[in-house]
Amino acid sequence: MFLITDFIAFLAANLILTQALGTSTLFIAAGNRKSLVATASVITIFTTFGSASAYITDRLLPVKYTDFTLFFYTLAVGILYVIFLSALFFYSREKFDKAKKYIHVSAFNCAVMGTLLTINGRAAADSSLMHLGRYMLSGIEAGLGFIVTALILTAAYKRLTSSKVPASFRGFPAMLVYLGIISMAVYALK
């Protein structure tokens, strides 16, 4: 019972279905199932480590420079972007060639930056959330939410792109309506 309650709470906090964050990225990656799940997984890594760097930024940035929060978040994600690419390059050249496109798509988008800004907003409203563990947990949660949505989209991908759907609505328009219906269900859970 607790698990069901937790799962419902997890779904209700989904950033794509409730705030449409990262929807464009989801559609860019929606070319095929494999890339959709791979992109969602890389985004989870970015949101998790990005949240940790957002915590450090929030701790170190003086209040009078809060207007530059986005700049420092961008810088932090940029550093992570370079670290991930370099690590993968030195680990395996073959894997680097295969995975670099997912890293390119996953670094700068509304899913990652939106997650960091949402966590920042929550911490600003409630100071008890201002610690590293909480930031990273929120980052993981947001990333997992992205994976769940990618899986939900993957489940219906074939039907939404099938020739039975009218040509004008086939693909992206049908996916948007489908996500809208899932979002409506999640809205009811709140």
Next chain:
Amino acid sequence: MSSKKSHIFDGLLSDNTVLSSLMVISPIIICGESLKNAVAIIYAFSIITFFSVMLSSFVPKKLPYAVKIIIYALISSLVCVPVKLAAENFYAESINRIGIYYPLLAVNSLIVVQTEAKFFCMKKLRMTASLFFYILGFDAVILITAFIRELFAYGTINSRMVDVNRTIGGLAESFGGFIFLGIMCGIYRAIRSRISHSSAKEDNDVSDN
């Protein structure tokens, strides 16, 4: 000549940022439910995107792709600061409602994806004109979306009551935004394919003669 012109105007209709490429859709889904929000988003998106892309065009092309993307994102996040400070005077009410979607405009796909894929492959003057129409395309979509959603969700136009018999509250919610945008995309595609079909037919008729 005509093909060159059609490329410049592409962003407005045939390759619309939102309806064709499905980019920058989060602010439209969440904030595009009232004209006041839409105007504030249009102001921010237009200025941030235009100046960011123009400034980014001076970044050396020889740099590695990842480094260039990081620099573009940093430039746009800096451009965002004065734009937001000015907006706090002009659109104080809307800024609070828009919330995180305001700074998120700085990492929109037009800046971090399309710059390398499209704009920087063009000559500067052509790029400026093309960028202008891509921005205009986004502005038009959010304006139309906000007008219809506000009218049918709240029964108002720019916060003024109008005579609408039945309102649909769900249109103002995120799910309403998803569904409405999906339907709009479908209609856009149908119109676009009809236009291209009829122009192809005209071309065939001309070549037959």
